Amino acid sequence: MEHDHTNPLGARRRTLITGAGGQLGHALVQAFGGDELLALDRAGWDVRHEAPPLPWTPDLVLHAAAWTNVDAAEDDPQDAAAANVGGTANVAALGAPLVAFSSDYVFDGAKAGAYVESDAPAPLSAYGRSKLHGEAAAGGRAWVVRSSWLFGETGHNFVRTMLRLGAERDEVAVVDDQRGCPTYVGHLADATRELVDAGAGFGVWHLAAAGDCTWADFAEAIFGETGIRCRVRRIAIAELERPAPRPAYSVLRSERMGAPVLPHWRDGLRACLAEMDG
Ligand SMILES: NC(=O)c1ccc[n+]([C@@H]2O[C@H](COP(=O)([O-])OP(=O)(O)OC[C@H]3O[C@@H](n4cnc5c(N)ncnc54)[C@H](OP(=O)(O)O)[C@@H]3O)[C@@H](O)[C@H]2O)c1
Numbered sequence: 001m002e003h004d005h006t007n008p009l010g011a012r013r014r015t016l017i018t019g020a021g022g023q024l025g026h027a028l029v030q031a032f033g034g035d036e037l038l039a040l041d042r043a044g045w046d047v048r049h050e051a052p053p054l055p056w057t058p059d060l061v062l063h064a065a066a067w068t069n070v071d072a073a074e075d076d077p078q079d080a081a082a083a084n085v086g087g088t089a090n091v092a093a094l095g096a097p098l099v100a101f102s103s104d105y106v107f108d109g110a111k112a113g114a115y116v117e118s119d120a121p122a123p124l125s126a127y128g129r130s131k132l133h134g135e136a137a138a139g140g141r142a143w144v145v146r147s148s149w150l151f152g153e154t155g156h157n158f159v160r161t162m163l164r165l166g167a168e169r170d171e172v173a174v175v176d177d178q179r180g181c182p183t184y185v186g187h188l189a190d191a192t193r194e195l196v197d198a199g200a201g202f203g204v205w206h207l208a209a210a211g212d213c214t215w216a217d218f219a220e221a222i223f224g225e226t227g228i229r230c231r232v233r234r235i236a237i238a239e240l241e242r243p244a245p246r247p248a249y250s251v252l253r254s255e256r257m258g259a260p261v262l263p264h265w266r267d268g269l270r271a272c273l274a275e276m277d278g
Contacts, residue, residue, distance in 0.1 A: 182218050
């Protein structure tokens with residue numbers, strides 16, 4: 001049954017979005033456009049501090065603000081935790097039902113099959129640990145939505161990087177021994193609305209694109225869809241000598257009844273490219 005988006009007084013649902021300047025934040029603003037929205041970027045609310053005065057008490061909070069620089073978190077784990085753990089606690093302190101976004105990087109990648117909600121997390125990196133502790137900080141009235149490999153029309157993401165590099169070079173070296181589900185933020189935002197509107201139970205939910213691939217597969221698909229003539233040289237992640245270890249395998253699937261099913265990552269890629277063109 002779909003939930004009514006109006007509160008008992010007949011007003012529209014009052015929804016606060018944190019991290020509205022980020023790529024997921026942008027998509028949430030679109031997907032929840034029927035609500036009365038307060039969309040705050042970092043300048044509007046740095047979540048390391050308690051909430052600024054708000055014009056109203058929210059009925060729903062969508063918490064998309066986060067430290068997302070995975071490599072930088074290795075050198076600066078305390079600052080990453082201040083944003084991802086302390087920040088989530090500050091957002092939960094509002095007391096409203098909360099969607100807290102988390103990551104496939106809470107897993108170590110050693111499982112033979114897709115990760116479901118009941119699998120034990122074992123983060124490999126400071127970022128992954130901060131996201132896992134952030135999940136706990138979200139409290140008992142939260143949907144903890146884990147997703148993976150996000151991309152969208154705005155911000156820093158793999159699609160935008162490949163479009164730039166593909167225009168400049170004949171060949172790019174791309175990791176071929178990390179497998180996951182590239183998820184379009186528009187599809188994640190729609191699935192989040194579906195989850196909340198259905199009145200789904202709180203707790204952890206895995207919402208990631210259908211299908212899976214390596215970064216190299218994804219790069220080839222980006223070039224294939226756009227007609228960019230750039231070769232993909234498949235490399236091992238070890239060749240990049242990045243500070244933060246990543247899970248080699250982090251395909252997310254849901255084992256929960258009523259979990260929204262997202263479109264395939266190729267459809268997400270096409271939808272994203274179409275938005276960029278438009
Ligand atoms: N990106 C991925 O591949 C991925 C995968 C799985 C899960 N996630 C999770 O999905 C959520 C959204 O990620 P995203 O991809 O949209 O990241 P994003 O584009 O980097 O957006 C995050 C936003 O949060 C802001 N922010 C950082 N620290 C803040 C603070 N202390 N207070 C307020 N705002 C702050 C950032 O502002 P500045 O730009 O000014 O720093 C940025 O606008 C995060 O929880 C992330 O951990 C992401």
